Amino acid sequence: MNDCGGDVPLQPMWAHQRASLDTDVWGPWYQVDAGGCPADVLPVFTAEDFRRLPLAPPTLHVQPDRGWVLVNKETIVTTERTEQTFRTELLGHGIDVVATPDTFTYDFGDGSQDLVTQSPGHSYPDHDTFHVYDELGAVQIALTTTWKGRYRIDGTTQWRDVVGTAETSATSAPFTVEERRSHLVSGLCTDIPTPEDCDGQDGG
Structure with a gap:
């Protein structure tokens, strides 16, 4: 059996064809490929x-x-x-x-x-x-x-x-x-009215 690195080896593929569309007579089987590892054919x-x-x-x-x-x-x-x-x-x-x-x-x-x-x-x-x-x-x-x-x-x-x-x-x-920048102020800058030393500042 072939070593396919953990994959299941593929079996050889065979096929046959009808001699014509208006007959039930089929031709001989022939080998399409030899099979092998999936990595070789996929x-x-x-x-x-x-x-x-x-x-x-x-x-x-x-x-x-x-x-x-x-x-x-x-x-x-x-x-x-x-x-x-x-x-x-x-x-x-x-x-x-x-x-x-x-x-x-x-x-x-x-x-x-x-x-x-x-x-x-x-x-x-x-x-x-x-x-x-x-x-x-x-x-x-x-x-x-x-x-x-x-x-x-x-x-x-x-x-x-x-x-x-x-x-x-x-x-x-x-x-x-x-x-x-921060600096000390006399009160909270969120107070109303805003303390004078908070002018232009974002927080206390």
């Missing part, structure tokens, strides 16, 4: 096929999420490492495909070097994916996720790796990098 799910799947980009989370962040303070980014499964066909064969996030690339929108990581990140105070802005202004963060894939063709038991990757993109809402 189609390959290529990187191009993989990239045509409707991969949903992971959600990009920014912390703090309030429309602005502080200059010279850590801005935290996180996402999810969630597999996606698909059912598709290739040349008449049913195929199961599993896509797995491999790397996450963050462009922080300020001209700094991209952050490339395999970690989906964690929220404060256990954060490991973050950026410190050193200039004021309006920015937007872009996340590019690189996906690896594996597939299994109906009638086989072995999962095969897709040779190549796919990418998805997500962006945050625009926000500003700001500088905030």
